Amino acid sequence: xxxxxxxxxxxxxxxxxxxxxxxxxxxxxxxxxxxxxxxxxxxxxxxxxxxxxxxxxxxxxxxxxxxxxxxxxxxxxxxxxxxxxxxxxxxxxxxxxxxxxxxxxxxxxxxxxxxxxxxxxxxxxxxxxxxxxxxxxxxxxxxxxxxxxxxxxxxxxxxxxxxxxxxxxxxxxxxxxxxxxxxxxxxxxxxxxxxxxxxxxxxxxxxxxxxxxxxxxxxxxxxxxxxxxxxxxxxxxxxxxxxxxxxxxxxxxxxxxxxxxxxx
Numbered sequence: 263x264x265x266x267x268x269x270x271x272x273x274x275x276x277x278x279x280x281x282x283x284x285x286x287x288x289x290x291x292x293x294x295x296x297x298x299x300x301x302x303x304x305x306x307x308x309x310x311x312x313x314x315x316x317x318x319x320x321x322x323x324x325x326x327x328x329x330x331x332x333x334x335x336x337x338x339x340x341x342x343x344x345x346x347x348x349x350x351x352x353x354x355x356x357x358x359x360x361x362x363x364x365x366x367x368x369x370x371x372x373x374x375x376x377x378x379x380x381x382x383x384x385x386x387x388x389x390x391x392x393x394x395x396x397x398x399x400x401x402x403x404x405x406x407x408x409x410x411x412x413x414x415x416x417x418x419x420x421x422x423x424x425x426x427x428x429x430x431x432x433x434x435x436x437x438x439x440x441x442x443x444x445x446x447x448x449x450x451x452x453x454x455x456x457x458x459x460x461x462x463x464x465x466x467x468x469x470x471x472x473x474x475x476x477x478x479x480x481x482x483x484x485x486x487x488x489x490x491x492x493x494x495x496x497x498x499x500x501x502x503x504x505x506x507x508x509x510x511x512x513x514x515x516x517x518x519x520x521x522x523x524x525x526x
Contacts, residue, residue: 279370285377289362292381293355295388310395310431314402317434317479326480329399329473330406336474340414346471347411351418354438357464361445365452371500372452376444382493383440387486391432398433400476407476436478440486442468447490451499 336343358380365373390396400409411417419430442465449461472478 279366280374285366285373288377288381289359292377292384293359295384307397307431310397311401313394314397314399314433315404317396317481318399318402318405321480329476329479332470332474333407333410333476336410343410343414343474344416346474347414347416349467349471350411350438350475350477351416353468354441357445358441361448365448369452372448375497375499376448378497379448379490379493380441380444382497383444383486383489384437386489386493387435387437387440390434390485394434395431396433396482397431398477399479401430405476410475411477433478434482435486435489436472436482437486438472438478439465439468439483440490443487443490447494 336346362373362377362380365376399405399407409417411419446461446463446465450458469483472483473480
């Protein structure tokens, strides 16, 4: 019987923290694949703009809210639109990295699960730029939207022809939104605080930011959500088995997350 002062990892069946060096390499690889993998599908400007018109028309057919309305709300003040641009430019990577670091230190089994899900979604998302290059709405004159980052700053993109660090014709899916949604879901699953549902504010704000700054369409976020849903259906979160110790105290034991159909 384990005393309450012993670490959770001493519990039979608990998951040991993965080796740090290996995880640093894996997470660094995930970010590099995301950052540089899209460059392999650069170009296709005419096709990307043609697909942008198709997406814009499809959204109107589906009666989705207009991206113009969201951007108009941001443009009521320079401060608000500048904050939105800053959120887009600075929160995406640090928030995801902080999420993974916290899970690694505090919830090792949940960390393994979350890392697998993020890797699966990122890998799947890199396929679409090859098969469906898509220009963001800020490049679509018919949308009536402006490039808020270029006008108000800060901007993370240069002119598409000279931008060698990103593929601006890879708007679908929005990994900004997909990763933000996974951060929220991961923290909700891994914690028990009554306030944990407030983590959903992160993907909600991210959604308004990517739409209002004209970097993504609604359908980009919907596609990312579908990919994340598929990954979550295939990659199980760690199960928590309640055991009784001492005076009725319940301890939670995390088991290794597994793919559907895989042995545990």
